[in-house]
Amino acid sequence: MATDPSLKEQLPHPYDQDLAPVLRRLDRRTPRSRERLANDPVTAAYLCAAMRLVERHLGPGAERTLSDPEDENSVERPLTSFLSQRAVAAEVARNPDPFPRRGSVSTMRSTWRSHSDFIADLLRFGLWSQYQPTHCDVVEAADILRKLLEGPDFVQGVQELGYSDLVGLLSRPKFRLELMAIAGAEGDRAVREALAENFHGLVAPWREVCAEILKARGLRLRPGVTLDQLVSMLTAATEGIALRALIDPDVEIIDHAARRSLLGTTILTLILGSVERAGAGSGLSTEQAVNELIYKRVDR
Secondary structure: OOOOOOHHHHOOOOOOOOOOOOOOOEOOOOHHHHHHHHOOHHHHHHHHHHHHHHHHHHOOOOOOOEOOOOOOOOEOOOOOHHHOHHHHHHHHHHOOOOOOOOOOHHHHHHHEOOHHHHHHHHHHHHOOOOOOOOOOOOOOOHHHHHHHHHOOOHHHHHHHHHHHHHHHHHOOHHHHHHHHHHHOOOOOHHHHHHHHHHHHHHHHHHHHHHHHHHHHOOEEEOOOOOHHHHHHHHHHHHHHHHHHHHHOOOOOOEEOOOOEEHHHHHHHHHHHHHEEEOOOOOOOOHHHHHHHHHHOOOOO
16 A cells, blocks of 8 residues: 655654664565565554554553443453454554554555564554653653752652652553553563563663762662662562552552652662662661661671
């Protein structure tokens, strides 16, 4: 299906961006042909349709269909079936202007060798920071980070960061897409690699930010704790608390009035356990510090 090359520039952000670095599983032999296909508006049309299906079925505000209208608990749980080739191709017809609106299973199959390849590329695109940050993006958090670097109320800055990150995570379909992908990633190398790339892309800028904050505040990590470990703990805490909030939104995890959250308190706790003042700390590892707390002795 031929398309006007200038149509690419008319597509909304981020579909107008160069998608060649993002879409890795396109069924073309040469780098040039893969780049051309990655930036074809027709390829963008399938991604747009699929992301709309993700938001519709996973939320926030997901549409729920009852298999039995008389049973309010008979909610259909399609997991990934709503992203079948047939469903995505049909959804293309509902694309907004200026996206192409003619989709077919045969075109999808000529673009991606397998449905697993399509899902892997959809994950890369959907979790791509240009689409939406999965977590609190470093650029989005610039004002809060300045408070952490030099502001008079570091604790309040941490609480603001935790609140902003958690609310942002819960308000975007990307987190739900990530959870869905993780559930089905076992045994699917393409999907696993896409998720791993997303994680590495997420933690890299925060590793630099954490190092800068420690230096600016005259702090250091306790022996045995690395920056990679600290960022991994922060990421795990963020996703775990967000998952808890999704499961039971009535639990007191977020205080919108005070702009505080359990995540902010968790970040402060991790800082307290993993960080000490440079040049004036005890030099104890986290394990040794806990031994000192419990037994009033240090086992070196």
